[in-house]
Amino acid sequence: MCNIAYLVAAHTDFDQLFRLCNQLVRSGDVFVHVDKKVDRTCYKTLLDRFEGLYSLGAGKVYFIEERISVYWAGFSQVRLQRLFLKSTLEFNEKEYSRFVFLSGLCYPIKSPRHILNEFEKNRSREYICGMNLSNYDNKAQKKRYAGYHLFRDTNIRPNFLKKILVALSRKLLWTLGIRKQKTIKGEDIYFGGSWMALSRKCAEYVYDNLNNNSVYYKYFKNSYACDELCIPTIEVV
Numbered sequence: 001m002c003n004i005a006y007l008v009a010a011h012t013d014f015d016q017l018f019r020l021c022n023q024l025v026r027s028g029d030v031f032v033h034v035d036k037k038v039d040r041t042c043y044k045t046l047l048d049r050f051e052g053l054y055s056l057g058a059g060k061v062y063f064i065e066e067r068i069s070v071y072w073a074g075f076s077q078v079r080l081q082r083l084f085l086k087s088t089l090e091f092n093e094k095e096y097s098r099f100v101f102l103s104g105l106c107y108p109i110k111s112p113r114h115i116l117n118e119f120e121k122n123r124s125r126e127y128i129c130g131m132n133l134s135n136y137d138n139k140a141q142k143k144r145y146a147g148y149h150l151f152r153d154t155n156i157r158p159n160f161l162k163k164i165l166v167a168l169s170r171k172l173l174w175t176l177g178i179r180k181q182k183t184i185k186g187e188d189i190y191f192g193g194s195w196m197a198l199s200r201k202c203a204e205y206v207y208d209n210l211n212n213n214s215v216y217y218k219y220f221k222n223s224y225a226c227d228e229l230c231i232p233t234i235e236v237v
Contacts, residue, residue: 004028005096007084010104011035025059027112036067074152077227127197130236134188192232
């Protein structure tokens, strides 16, 4: 039987999150990470609301205790992906065979039975896309991964000031020729969506290559929307 772990990144609209989890538990277990920027009172209210959801389906909802602040297009998105994999690959109660990355604003368009059958029939298939950017002659895309995008994981207020700092630093460094190579030690860079469904074998391989000392971790640390680059690059190469 295919054991599914749904990995849900949530930061807002908790009514929608409840509806989403209410559907997902009918086909697997749900691991929810709530952005650390959500205040403690709101988080406690959310936990209380979810207590009665456990009995509604075959699966359970688990909230990841280690919470991090996640910023749009920042490397914190990759740190969260790694936290999801660590929490589920090392989970003691069950061994999962499929790991599905979602946001709290997603919603399934297929029935629980259809989802289970799809993954059961395609146990070794990876549901992930990858477009080769190293061979794609587009300046904007090159700046995306080879340029240095600083300050994205900082809580600078007001937000427009943060945008100015990000844009000016990126443009200055690029103009000065300070940029990364278009490959990682000869391996091409790939782009794909951050929402994907990985087999256990692939998830273990990705996790092993997402440690602090890996070349991928170091390369993408200052790239733009690196959650759409890091795992696709690791998986494809």
